[in-house]
Amino acid sequence: MTLKSEPVIVNVGPQHPSTHGVMRLRVAFDGELVTDAEMIIGYLHRGSEKLAEERTFTQVVTLTDRMDYVAAMTNNQAYILAVEKLAGIEPTPRGVWLRMISAELQRIASHLIAIGFLMQDLGAMGTPLMYTMREREDIMDMFELMCGARITNSYHRPSGVFQDAPPELWPRLEAFLVEMPGRIDEYEQLISGNEIILSRMRGIGIISPEDMINASITGPMLRAGGVDWDIRHQQPYEYYDRVEFDRPIMDESDNYARYLVRVYEMRESLKILRQCIDQIEPGPARDPEVPFVIRPPKGDAYVPIEGPKGELGFYLVSDGGISPYRCKVRPPSLLNLTLLREMVIGLPMAAMIVTFGTVDINMGEVDR
Amino acid sequence: MNVAMSGSELADAIREIDSEAVTDQSDDAVWITAESWPDVAASLRDSEALSFEMLSLLTTVDYIDHFEVIYHLLSLSKNRTGVVKIRCGEGRIDPTVPTAINVWRGADLQEREAYDLMGVKFEGHPNMKRLMLWEGFEGHPLRKDYLR
Numbered sequence: 338m339t340l341k342s343e344p345v346i347v348n349v350g351p352q353h354p355s356t357h358g359v360m361r362l363r364v365a366f367d368g369e370l371v372t373d374a375e376m377i378i379g380y381l382h383r384g385s386e387k388l389a390e391e392r393t394f395t396q397v398v399t400l401t402d403r404m405d406y407v408a409a410m411t412n413n414q415a416y417i418l419a420v421e422k423l424a425g426i427e428p429t430p431r432g433v434w435l436r437m438i439s440a441e442l443q444r445i446a447s448h449l450i451a452i453g454f455l456m457q458d459l460g461a462m463g464t465p466l467m468y469t470m471r472e473r474e475d476i477m478d479m480f481e482l483m484c485g486a487r488i489t490n491s492y493h494r495p496s497g498v499f500q501d502a503p504p505e506l507w508p509r510l511e512a513f514l515v516e517m518p519g520r521i522d523e524y525e526q527l528i529s530g531n532e533i534i535l536s537r538m539r540g541i542g543i544i545s546p547e548d549m550i551n552a553s554i555t556g557p558m559l560r561a562g563g564v565d566w567d568i569r570h571q572q573p574y575e576y577y578d579r580v581e582f583d584r585p586i587m588d589e590s591d592n593y594a595r596y597l598v599r600v601y602e603m604r605e606s607l608k609i610l611r612q613c614i615d616q617i618e619p620g621p622a623r624d625p626e627v628p629f630v631i632r633p634p635k636g637d638a639y640v641p642i643e644g645p646k647g648e649l650g651f652y653l654v655s656d657g658g659i660s661p662y663r664c665k666v667r668p669p670s671l672l673n674l675t676l677l678r679e680m681v682i683g684l685p686m687a688a689m690i691v692t693f694g695t696v697d698i699n700m701g702e703v704d705r
Numbered sequence: 706m707n708v709a710m711s712g713s714e715l716a717d718a719i720r721e722i723d724s725e726a727v728t729d730q731s732d733d734a735v736w737i738t739a740e741s742w743p744d745v746a747a748s749l750r751d752s753e754a755l756s757f758e759m760l761s762l763l764t765t766v767d768y769i770d771h772f773e774v775i776y777h778l779l780s781l782s783k784n785r786t787g788v789v790k791i792r793c794g795e796g797r798i799d800p801t802v803p804t805a806i807n808v809w810r811g812a813d814l815q816e817r818e819a820y821d822l823m824g825v826k827f828e829g830h831p832n833m834k835r836l837m838l839w840e841g842f843e844g845h846p847l848r849k850d851y852l853r
Contacts, residue, residue: 384846550759641761667777
């Protein structure tokens with residue numbers, strides 16, 4: 338007698354703890370192997386782009402916080418750069434340095450979340466996540482010093498930031514820069530050489546660089562596939578042309594490479610932070626001449642930046658009024674999922690969850 | 706560093722592919738006809754001089770009397786960007802544009818989102834379903850005449 342097997346359809350999510358938010362995957366299994374996967378999203382759709390059309394250009398900053406809510410500062414930055422290009426506003430030097438400091442801290446925080454939750458997906462319940470959350474807590478405290486908020490910062494404004502960083506920030510930042518490399522070493526000792534991690538991540542979820550480029554995949558995922566593409570270096574915005582940093586590139590393009598690239602990028606962000614602190618000079622944090630209600634001339638603008646998850650940008654259209662006529666986000670989290678189906682087919686359930694984890698998405702940004 | 710291709714540069718390049726494609730140009734963008742888009746898109750990606758390997762962003766805008774689909778293209782090897790725009794749905798009637806999914810896989814989710822929220826149809830897309838909202842939802846929220 339031969340045993341026949343039929344495909345089983347399983348709904349993973351939207352309330353599954355390992356889907357990083359309210360994401361639903363409809364997966365067909367043959368035995369334990371994935372034969373098909375369809376993603377169903379929209380559970381967190383709040384219509385941010387429509388809401389932006391009814392708010393003034395400055396008010397929209399608060400909406401951008403709530404898109405990628407673990408990287409609010411970089412969202413602020415991307416939006417403000419588009420507004421500045423649209424309205425022809427020149428930022429103050431101190432404002433730009435403060436924006437870069439907050440953005441690099443945010444990049445570290447976002448990668449810490451990515452790594453911590455990836456370990457959770459791998460079954461390392463609690464410990465690594467608590468370690469990464471401990472470091473993130475330091476960053477949140479520094480954000481609190483800068484703008485009073487921890488998650489939804491709304492710190493950036495056209496022409497700079499809304500208030501200068503207090504003197505207490507600098508010793509905190511200094512201590513963080515001294516302590517953090519040792520803590521990254523700690524993760525590397527705990528995680529990077531771990532036998533279980535290696536056997537479950539190496540050679541799994543491979544995707545070719547050509548396919549990734551064709552599918553608009555950017556950020557650490559693309560760099561883990563051997564493509565040297567970092568907008569901070571190739572198309573410098575703010576003062577990224579005045580700081581030096583390396584771009585970690587891996588060739589394997591598997592889950593492990595995607596994890597390692599993020600670890601290395603945290604070290605590079607620390608380097609950038611150090612150079613920002615050295616170069617920042619006293620001065621106004623924003624231009625007081627720039628009014629709160631701005632009316633950019635008719636036209637459109639798009640500025641891409643290197644967000645923690647990939648190319649992030651806002652496409653703004655102005656009709657000469659006080660609010661954007663159209664505000665469209667380029668969401669790296671959504672576009673990085675384009676090839677998810679191809680990545681997980683043929684993998685067992687457990688490996689599918691890990692592959693999904695290394696893409697590092699944020700549902701606030703996927704659904705907006 | 707300015708890596709954006711000017712409208713006239715890109716317009717000249719597109720005229721070489723299809724002499725009748727370009728309808729208008731500005732400082733930083735080119736307007737082309739919807740019919741020419743599949744061929745132009747394939748050539749923009751494959752031509753040695755341009756090699757726009759990535760469709761960085763697809764946007765739709767409602768301009769009351771017509772719709773516009775905006776493609777932000779990116780060449781990683783040349784480090785250049787270009788903007789192509791297509792005017793469609795004159796008089797708000799049936800905005801339709803040929804799909805770019807056969808050229809850039811990255812158009813997949815972006816076209817579905819544009820259809821869902823703006824109601825622009827992409828002809829030839831294999832899975833033209835709503836992305837964010839549920840099946841049976843009435844209307845397209847990002848249109849200017851959408852009432853809550």
